[in-house]
Amino acid sequence: MIAEIDRIVDGHHHDPHSVLGLHGRDLRVLRPGALEVHAVLPDDTRVALPHRHRGVFAARLPRKVDDYRIAVRYEDGSAHLQADAYRYTPTLGELDLHLIGEGRHEELWRALGAHVIEREGDLGEVSGTRFAVWAPDARGVRVIGDFNYWSGIAHPMRSLGSSGVWELFLPEVGEGDLYKFQVLGADGHWRDKADPMARRTQMPPDTASVVTVSEHVWTDQEWMAQRKGTEPHRAPMSVYEVHLGSWRPGLSYTELAEQLVSYVCEMGFTHVELLPVAGHPFDGSWGYQVTSYYAPTPRFGSPDEFRHLVDSLHRAGIGVFLDWVPAHFPKDEWALARFDGTALYEHPDPRRGEHPDWGTLIFNYGRTEVRNFLVANALYWLEEFHIDGLRVDAVASMIYLDYSRGSGAWEPNMFGGRENLEAIDFLKELNTTVYRRNPAVAMIAEESTAYTGVTTPVDLGGLGFGLKWNMGWMHDSLEYVKKEPIHRKYHHNDITFSMVYAYSENYILPLSHDEVVHGKQSLFNKPPGDEWQRAATLRALLSFMWSHPGKQLLFMGGEIAQGEEWSHEQGVPWWLLRFDHHAGVQRLVKALNGLYRPRPALWSLDTDPAGFDWLDGGDHEGNTLSYLRRGEDDSVLVCAVNFSPVPRPGRRIGLPEEGRWSCVLNSDDPRFGGSGYQAPTSVVAEPQEWHGRPYSAEITLPPLGAVWFEPER
CATH class of the missing domain: 3.20.20.80 (Glycosidases)
Structure with a gap:
């Protein structure tokens, strides 16, 4: 028994519960530094436990009991009445351990980590925390924390067979208590480790894990119910x-x-x-x-x-x-x-x-x-x-x-x-x-990369994602707008190439945090020209993005044409909204979102080639693009973008339907900081075939601007 106790105290006993706790009538308690220890039985009988070896106190009880408490007095005069951690059976069942061993425990967080639970006994319920950690090659594991003055000698854990899991229930440890695992590695070194499954932690630079219990009552039932019927790539x-x-x-x-929440609602984004x-x-x-x-x-x-x-x-x-x-x-x-x-x-x-x-x-x-x-x-x-x-x-x-x-x-x-x-x-x-x-x-x-099948279902040989960031669109589009307008005609394919592969995956178009750091410049400062030209180019790019097949993502600060690169220390320079160029871009993004959500032509067929048709994608010399977007509800939108600082009046554009078409977006509108170049608010389709469409009309493409038209049905 002395050798067994030595192994427990030295921290490399795989089953301290086989020695400590109550075995028949024999009770052994590990209380390092205690002056005296008594067992308190259900009838309040107190049994002295003499010190045996290295902090272990033991005695044979006068009769067999199922529950007891430990009364401990220390040299500083403090005294404690405690439940004994080593009288309890494991809290993890065979199914948990089997699933962990198989790597199939889909709710692993419920099995491992620190969980406040109640344990039954003749002396009433005992509240405490069940600790469990996976460390298959450890020679021993202890729990340390503020509840034991960060000394784990008194709290060695037991190994639960071949699962590699170590477990211990500690009475009276609860919400807010700090803890770590003290791991004796296979190499013989002790390491103090934060819990890999910790559900709460200390504030950095402190590194302890924190016992936590969630009390939150969810109130988003309507959202969760609505979400069940949604296909993200068609929404x-x-x-x-x-x-x-x-x-x-x-x-x-x-x-x-x-x-x-207030800001995102005001701006009209669907997600953060x-x-x-x-x-x-x-x-x-x-x-x-x-x-x-x-x-x-x-x-x-x-x-x-x-x-x-x-x-x-x-x-x-x-x-x-x-x-x-x-x-x-x-x-x-x-x-x-x-x-x-x-x-x-x-x-x-x-x-x-x-x-x-x-x-x-x-x-x-x-x-x-x-x-x-x-x-x-x-x-x-x-x-x-x-x-x-x-x-x-x-x-x-x-x-x-x-x-x-x-x-x-x-x-x-x-x-x-x-x-x-x-x-x-x-x-x-x-x-x-x-x-x-x-x-x-x-x-x-x-x-x-161009790895194939990222959003193809697994049973069809793909990786099974639902959506993929379109890094090619992001790179090509930003490279295009960085060019001087006079040189863009030589790089026109950069702005149109994305449609060659637009339906190879289910795409999100990202203008993300990665594009506005590390010397890449902000979105506002990527294009050449003066402030007006840079803001106008950004408005045109965003209008193009919102009307291009695929969902869209914009990093914070982009919506106000942030001038400097993003700094995680400085934050978004909201003061820029005092200036028209920046406030105008923000108003444009708000308008884009306001137009986007109620128009299925802009999102319902993002992953279906039926949702897009070029009208004219080959105007290299003019730096312009025009195309149709269609919705699964048969709605249609005509979009045109001019990436030249020269206005393009009298441009004939093909239309699929007769009647009057209203201009629902003009990124050159003065309220967005645009020039206000004269452009019609509506046009009437004429029975003149153009761009392969039975009807057409003359429109004005403003400088560095985009326009959207829809039929007045």
């Missing part, structure tokens, strides 16, 4: 991308629930997309280096306050997408890296397990438990926080073994190719599982 989707920390710096989740809110230690990573995958960052409040933000957006009719980062994680010693002394979450081969560009580690997608950790995490955000979709970051870095690696720095797959077959299988499993449980959400890939 309106105008997304406002937001970094919560710098939209209006200093706001909490609760304040954002008022101010951000939040840069990652999962716990991350470094502000400058913008959330893309995640250490706490199951905990919203505490920078803006509690997890329930984040729920309140989502709830408020939903009640206002606004969907919520979340950036999600399964591609890599940072090397911080207190987090996931070498969690149990081995490469547990990361791939052990640095050619597959380390990211050369970002200085981070790459998940081991071939390990079932790691895939389970990530798949369950996606479900956690979608189901516990009512998120409407996940934008999966850096998919290309996952699916290519040679991503950012030179010759000799990567290892081919078993077939000699460059594809990461394990990551591809993970993505298929992820999307299959998410859509099976939550069919109305949107899984969105940020995939920057």
Whole structure:
């Protein structure tokens, strides 16, 4: 028994419950530093427990009991009456452990981590926290926290067989208590680790996990019911991308629930997309280096306050997408890296397990438990926080073994190719599982290559995403508007090429945060010319974007023509709205959204070639484009864009219907900061064939402007 106690106190006993607690009538209690210890039986009998060895107190009770309490007095005079953590059976059942071992526990967050629960006994219910952590190669694991003065000697956990899970119920530990796991690695070193499944964390730079209980009562039932009947790729989707920390710096989740919701409603966006809110230690990573995958960052409040933000957006009719980062994680010693002394979450081969560009580690997608950790995490955000979709970051870095690696720095797959077959299988499993449980959400890939089948269903050989960012459209369009107008005729294909592949995937057109940092300049400062020309070009580009097949996404600040690059420290320069060029662009974006949602021609056939026809896509010399958008309700819109600073009056344009056509958008309108160049508010279709259409009319294309016409039916 002395050897067993030594192993427990030294921290490498796999089953301390087999020694500690009540065994028949023999009771052993581990209370390091105690002066005296008594057992208190159900009839209030007190039995002294003499010290036996290294903080273990033990005695044979006078009779067999099922419940008891421990009375402890310390040298400082403090005394405590406590339930004994080592009298309780495991709180995880065989099914939980089986599913964890198989990598199929879709609600992993309910099994692992810290959960406040009640345990029954003859002396009444005992409230405490059940701790469970996966560390299969650890020699021992302890719970440490503010409740034991960060010394885990008294609280070793037990290993639950071959599952690799360690578990312990600690009475009287509850909401708000800080904790970590003290892990004795396979290499013999102790590490203090934050809980990988923590649902709340300390404020950085502090790194402890926090026991938490959600009390939030959801009030978005109408939104959730309406969402069930929606197919995202056939619905309106105008997304406002937001970094919560710098939209209006200093706001909490609760304040954002008022101010951000009000602003997004006023501007008419259908969705917000939040840069990652999962716990991350470094502000400058913008959330893309995640250490706490199951905990919203505490920078803006509690997890329930984040729920309140989502709830408020939903009640206002606004969907919520979340950036999600399964591609890599940072090397911080207190987090996931070498969690149990081995490469547990990361791939052990640095050619597959380390990211050369970002200085981070790459998940081991071939390990079932790691895939389970990530798949369950996606479900956690979608189901516990009512998120409407996940934008999966850096998919290309996952699916290519040679991503950012030179010759000799990567290892081919078993077939000699460059594809990461394990990551591809993970993505298929992820999307299959998410859509099976939550069919109305949107899984969105940020995939920057021409990998085929990103939004093709898994059963048809694809990755199974619902939507994909159209990085080609973004790159080509921005490169085009950067050119001097006189040179644009030589690059006309840049602005039209996207229609060659527009229906190869289900696309979102992004003008995202990545395009306004690191020397790329703001959207406002990308085009050449004076302030008026730059603002006008931006208005034309946004009008083109809103009328192009595909959903649209605009990063905050773009809607006010922010001049400087985005700074996560400075935030959006709202003071610019005092100036006409900036306020005009904001009014245009509001108008675009106002026109967009009620017109199915702009969104219902985004993924169907029947929704778009060129009228004239080949006007290189004039820098103009014209095209039709159609809706599944037979609605139609004629759109024309002039990327030249020269007005184009008297332009004949083909029309598919007779009658009067109203101009519903003119981006050159003075209220948007435009020149107000004289243009008709309506035209009458003449029976003159043009652009392959039976009718036509002469319109005016304003300088660096866009116009939309629709029939007066």
